[in-house]
Structure formats: structure tokens, C-alpha cells
Amino acid sequence: GAGVSQSPSNKVTEKGKDVELRCDPISGHTALYWYRQSLGQGLEFLIYFQGNSAPDKSGLPSDRFSAERTGGSVSTLTIQRTQQEDSAVYLCASSLVSMNTEAFFGQGTRLTVV
Amino acid sequence: SQQGEEDPQALSIQEGENATMNCSYKTSINNLQWYRQNSGRGLVHLILIRSNEREKHSGRLRVTLDTSKKSSSLLITASRAADTASYFCAWRGGSYIPTFGRGTSLIVHP
Numbered sequence: 001g002a003g004v005s006q007s008p009s010n011k012v013t014e015k016g017k018d019v020e021l022r023c024d025p026i027s028g029h030t031a032l033y034w035y036r037q038s039l040g041q042g043l044e045f046l047i048y049f050q051g052n053s054a055p056d057k058s059g060l061p062s063d064r065f066s067a068e069r070t071g072g073s074v075s076t077l078t079i080q081r082t083q084q085e086d087s088a089v090y091l092c093a094s095s096l097v098s099m100n101t102e103a104f105f106g107q108g109t110r111l112t113v114v
Numbered sequence: 115s116q117q118g119e120e121d122p123q124a125l126s127i128q129e130g131e132n133a134t135m136n137c138s139y140k141t142s143i144n145n146l147q148w149y150r151q152n153s154g155r156g157l158v159h160l161i162l163i164r165s166n167e168r169e170k171h172s173g174r175l176r177v178t179l180d181t182s183k184k185s186s187s188l189l190i191t192a193s194r195a196a197d198t199a200s201y202f203c204a205w206r207g208g209s210y211i212p213t214f215g216r217g218t219s220l221i222v223h224p
Contacts, residue, residue: 004156031210037154042202042216050210089154099144099206102159 002026006092006106013082013113021077021109025094032075033103034067035091043091049075050097082113118184120203120215128223133190135218137203138183146179146186146205147212157202160188195224 005024013019025032034046045059049069060066064082069075079086089110093103118139127133137146145164149157163170163179163186170177176189190197200219204212 033211035214039154043157043204043214045211045213048211056209056211091156093157097210099210100162100164102147102162103157103204103212104159105149105156107156108154 004092004094004104004106006090006109008109009107010110011112013111015084015113016081018078018080019082019111021079021090021092021111023075023077023092023094023106025073025075025092026104027073029094029096029104030072031095031097031103032069033093033095034075034077035093036088037091037108038088046077046090079111082111084113087111087113118203118205118213118215120201120218122218123216124219124221126221126223127193129193129195131193131222133193133197133220133222135188135201135203135220137186137188137215139186139203139205139213139215140184141205141207143181143205143207146177146203148175148177148186148188149202149204149214151200151202151217154200160201190220193220193222195222198222 030051032049035043048056064080067077089108091108093105095103147162148160151157179186200217202217204214
């Protein structure tokens with residue numbers, strides 16, 4: 001596709017349920033990032049994938065959060081046993097693997113845990 | 115914040131005025147980028163300035179970088195109502211992972 005695609009756009013789930021958020025990066029971009037943004041706040045780094053290297057999971061807030069990237073392309077962020085504090089916009093971005101390059105963001109998934 | 119700050123947090127101006135936003139960070143960097151976000155959704159890249167650059171222009175945007183003060187500023191000249199958005203700085207230090215500031219919310223009144 002022409003840009004980073006995320007699905008769903010919006011997700012309402014009940015507390016305690018598991019959710020999966022999907023990200024389709026730009027073709028050819030080997031770097032993929034997940035961020036979380038709570039209302040009115042900045043972006044909180046979650047996880048970073050680069051090619052076939054082990055992902056940098058240092059930003060994941062708890063073991064309820066996990067992510068995978070299949071075939072170096074599509075990524076899925078999974079949140080198990082969702083809590084109300086997980087409510088946020090989850091943003092995915094991709095880029096070329098270069099220090100001096102921009103990241104391209106998807107439109108995000110707005111997750112609401114009720 | 116242990117990472118950095120942006121100020122002001124919110125800025126309200128009239129159309130035609132200039133808007134200046136500042137960003138401070140705490141680590142050494144390779145580059146610093148500015149992004150724009152409309153309605154709390156995806157971010158759009160505006161401009162990247164490398165650590166060995168002091169100033170960069172793109173249309174009505176002017177970015178400065180002072181690595182000795184660990185700070186950057188974004189100037190939007192002759193602002194328009196359509197410039198209303200949140201603006202974020204992000205920097206890369208020794209990692210490929212951009213670290214983002216908390217953002218400045220800009221409102222431009224017609």
C-alpha cells in the first residue's frame with residue numbers, strides 16, 4: 001500500500017478480554033515501531049522490530065503486552081486481559097533502517113476498555 | 115520528564131502571526147525531527163535536522179538546533195487556521211528508536 005495501515009481504527013472491549021491490533025507497514029521498510037499515546041500525552045515507545053533481529057521490547061509496560069512481526073512485514077500487537085488503563089491510541093510506524101530517515105505513521109487504533 | 119520537554123504545552127494565536135515551539139532533550143543526538151498530529155491520530159513528518167546542522171527551512175517552517183543547549187525550536191511563519199494541530203519533536207540518539215517529546219498544542223484562530 002501507499003502508507004502504513006492499521007486496523008481496526010477503533011476498538012471497544014470489555015475489561016479482561018484480549019485484543020489484537022494490526023499494522024501493515026510500507027513495503028520495503030524493515031524497521032517497525034509501536035507507540036502508545038494516552039489522551040493529551042506524548043508518544044510512549046512500546047516495541048521496535050528491525051529486519052530479522054530480535055525486537056527491542058524495552059518499552060512494553062507489562063507481560064500482558066506482546067507483539068510479533070511475521071515475514072518481516074505485518075505486525076500484530078496483542079494485549080491480554082485488558083485493563084482500563086490500557087485505553088489509548090496505539091500508533092504504528094515504519095521506516096527504512098537508517099539513522100537519518102523519517103518514520104511514517106499509521107492512523108492508529110483507538111482502544112477503549114470498558 | 116527524564117527524556118525532555120516541549121514548551122509551551124499550548125499556544126493560541128491569530129492567523130498571520132508566527133508560532134514558536136521549543137523542544138529540549140537530555141541525551142546526545144544524531145538528529146531531531148518535528149512531526150505534526152491532527153486530531154490525535156497519525157503523525158506526519160515535517161522536517162529533520164541533523165546534529166551537525168544549525169538551521170533548516172521548509173516552506174513556512176524554520177527549525178533551529180542548538181546541541182550545546184540540547185534544544186530545538188520550530189517556527190511557523192504567517193500561520194493559518196489549517197496549522198491548528200499538535201506538534202511533536204523526536205530525537206534519535208544512539209538508537210534507531212525516536213524518542214518523542216510531549217508536544218505543543220497549537221490553535222490558530224481565523
